[in-house]
Amino acid sequence: MNYELLKQKMDKFFQEVKPGQIAAQLQRMGYKVVDIEESKVCLEEVKSISSLHVNELPDIPGMSFNNAGEYSYAMAA
Amino acid sequence: MIITGYHGTDAANLKGIIADGFLESENDTWLGNAVYFFVEGISALDCSADAANWAKDQSYGGYGKPKKYHRYVVLETDIPTDDDLMLDLTVRDGARWFNDFRRKYLEQLRREGKMVQGEVLDSHILNAIREEIGIEFVKGEVYIRFGKDRIDRIHSRIANVTIFAVNNPNKNIPKNNIKVHSKGNIL
Numbered sequence: 001m002n003y004e005l006l007k008q009k010m011d012k013f014f015q016e017v018k019p020g021q022i023a024a025q026l027q028r029m030g031y032k033v034v035d036i037e038e039s040k041v042c043l044e045e046v047k048s049i050s051s052l053h054v055n056e057l058p059d060i061p062g063m064s065f066n067n068a069g070e071y072s073y074a075m076a077a
Numbered sequence: 078m079i080i081t082g083y084h085g086t087d088a089a090n091l092k093g094i095i096a097d098g099f100l101e102s103e104n105d106t107w108l109g110n111a112v113y114f115f116v117e118g119i120s121a122l123d124c125s126a127d128a129a130n131w132a133k134d135q136s137y138g139g140y141g142k143p144k145k146y147h148r149y150v151v152l153e154t155d156i157p158t159d160d161d162l163m164l165d166l167t168v169r170d171g172a173r174w175f176n177d178f179r180r181k182y183l184e185q186l187r188r189e190g191k192m193v194q195g196e197v198l199d200s201h202i203l204n205a206i207r208e209e210i211g212i213e214f215v216k217g218e219v220y221i222r223f224g225k226d227r228i229d230r231i232h233s234r235i236a237n238v239t240i241f242a243v244n245n246p247n248k249n250i251p252k253n254n255i256k257v258h259s260k261g262n263i264l
Contacts, residue, residue: 001165006174009210014181022186025208029201032194036187 080156082114083125085132088148099246108215109203111242118239134224136263153258166217215242
């Protein structure tokens with residue numbers, strides 16, 4: 001394995017990746033790609049089930065549970 | 078570098094593989110779409126035995142149903158690899174590179190205001206890496222639940238075999254390197 005070359009190729013890919021390219025690739029693989037805003041609607045429904053214990057709340061991709069007991073987005077800087 | 082790999086399959090496939098070479102298979106649970114070989118690594122068994130066990134397990138047709146096939150073959154193949162097209166997940170740099178790629182890939186998606194519904198599989202990230210980076214060889218350690226493990230009701234996340242996934246088999250696996258290592262009946 002040529003680690004330095006792999007790093008260069010990765011940097012080049014993320015510099016040159018076009019908007020929508022990754023979403024389209026994931027969709028070709030069979031994933032449903034949704035708008036984050038759209039997924040918030042689902043999140044509100046989850047949060048409204050107040051009787052659920054924290055540990056019983058489902059995992060939501062890209063979300064984490066903070067100390068204040070709220071879901072939050074792990075957004076990139 | 079030459080890597081010797083062992084591929085277990087239905088004996089009925091032998092003629093086709095010898096004549097036309099291997100075909101990539103779609104795989105969601107291991108290292109993505111590729112031709113797979115068991116290679117020397119962490120297995121407690123000889124890797125040719127892993128290949129034989131895999132081939133035997135794959136003959137299982139379901140509870141109370143006949144086996145899908147009754148003879149297996151293990152093919153041994155010397156695979157000339159190209160370091161520039163290789164991702165080795167069995168070493169720390171390779172695993173770290175994969176994790177970094179996946180993190181950046183999904184961060185880029187989020188920056189565009191999108192996210193995936195459902196779980197993102199390693200195999201699919203590796204398929205994306207093949208498309209975008211041009212990797213043709215992936216070595217990795219995975220847990221494969223062999224038939225005996227099922228009987229023993231083992232559920233594990235600790236890898237038990239080292240596997241080698243090869244793309245573009247017509248280019249990367251010379252047909253004259255493919256030879257029969259062993260074969261047998263499946264009881």
